[in-house]
Amino acid sequence: MSQPSAVPPFAVIPGAQVQHALKGREKQIVELVESTYRLHAAGDSVNPPSYFLRFPDRPTARIIALPASIGGQVRVDGLKWISSFPTNVAAGIPRASAVLILNDHDTGYPFACLESSIISATRTAAMAALAADRLSRGRQRPARIGFIGTGLIARYIHTFLAGTGWSFDEIGVHDVSADSAAGFSGYLQQTPVTGRVTVHEDPQDLIRSSDMVVFATIAAEPHVSDPAWFDHHPLVLHVSLRDLAPEIILASANVVDDVEHCLKADTSPHLAEQLTGGRDFLTGTLDDVMSGKVELPTDRPVVFSPFGLGVLDLAVGKYVYDQMDSSGELHVIDDFFHELRRYG
Numbered sequence: 001m002s003q004p005s006a007v008p009p010f011a012v013i014p015g016a017q018v019q020h021a022l023k024g025r026e027k028q029i030v031e032l033v034e035s036t037y038r039l040h041a042a043g044d045s046v047n048p049p050s051y052f053l054r055f056p057d058r059p060t061a062r063i064i065a066l067p068a069s070i071g072g073q074v075r076v077d078g079l080k081w082i083s084s085f086p087t088n089v090a091a092g093i094p095r096a097s098a099v100l101i102l103n104d105h106d107t108g109y110p111f112a113c114l115e116s117s118i119i120s121a122t123r124t125a126a127m128a129a130l131a132a133d134r135l136s137r138g139r140q141r142p143a144r145i146g147f148i149g150t151g152l153i154a155r156y157i158h159t160f161l162a163g164t165g166w167s168f169d170e171i172g173v174h175d176v177s178a179d180s181a182a183g184f185s186g187y188l189q190q191t192p193v194t195g196r197v198t199v200h201e202d203p204q205d206l207i208r209s210s211d212m213v214v215f216a217t218i219a220a221e222p223h224v225s226d227p228a229w230f231d232h233h234p235l236v237l238h239v240s241l242r243d244l245a246p247e248i249i250l251a252s253a254n255v256v257d258d259v260e261h262c263l264k265a266d267t268s269p270h271l272a273e274q275l276t277g278g279r280d281f282l283t284g285t286l287d288d289v290m291s292g293k294v295e296l297p298t299d300r301p302v303v304f305s306p307f308g309l310g311v312l313d314l315a316v317g318k319y320v321y322d323q324m325d326s327s328g329e330l331h332v333i334d335d336f337f338h339e340l341r342r343y344g
Helices: 014-023 026-041 086-091 119-135 154-161 178-190 201-207 246-250 268-276 287-289 310-324
Strands: 010-013 053-057 058-070 078-085 096-103 109-117 143-149 170-174 196-198 212-215 235-238 252-255 282-285 303-305 331-333
Touching: 010 053, 010 310, 014 119, 014 310, 026 058, 026 287, 026 310, 058 086, 058 310, 078 119, 096 119, 096 310, 109 119, 109 143, 109 212, 109 310, 119 154, 119 252, 119 287, 119 310, 143 154, 143 201, 154 178, 170 178, 170 201, 170 252, 178 196, 196 212, 196 235, 246 268, 252 268, 252 287
Parallel strands: 010 109, 143 170, 143 212, 170 196, 212 235, 235 303, 252 282, 252 303
Antiparallel strands: 010 331, 053 058, 058 078, 078 096, 096 109
């Protein structure tokens, strides 16, 4: 009978350490996200449906639990617990906050708690940058990008695009908040790799003048409904999942990161499925494209709708943990698990 493994020490990794471990490593993180998607497609992961905690007295707020397990060289289980409280913005604090718990593969004991709003934004930006590269390979590389929604996620996506070799002649910006649009425009103009920045009051103008459109909003239902706006066949990174009316989805080639996860919770692809009663509008997954199983048309818009899998958070979180562990900077909480003798 084998001896049980030792209980691992428990560490807390605050946001400053998370940011330090990830800063300037955009290429490495995109490669990590790509390998994680491949592991997931190969079945070397467990990624159950997310659980949404909602509140009758706070209808705009939610807290989401994303449990997951990833194999390969990462070999870790865990849970992201991320809240979205839109009213925070008016109070001057970020909308989203999150923690990530990593569990030991052999014992199941939690061994780390990490600040995870940075990890969540990082993995989201990395999967957007990966998709931008992979989904544009069969068409002219986009030179004009437009951002609809200008919060933290938009900033991270721009950082990851710039950090993986993208540059643009023109950058369009649109947000329902003029202050947010102006703030993001100002940020873009201070970055070293920036083309001409234009703030668009009308989202139609932005879309029609962009080869690649990034949706990074907090929209709960579609607010863009005219397929004619996409007649020039742009690449659309539909990161916020609920911006596009089903008619636009049905007129496009659609790529998702995971079919079952994306087609639920009234996402735009889910609404398209409800409208048609089927899934024929799906072209395939991002892994299908990366492995050459599907080819994308050039005579239609290409829409990437990523649910954002918990396995991505685990992979990035374990990367941060390993960086801190190897540098000797882990903040370990001694005796966190105290009652370890079965009979006292």
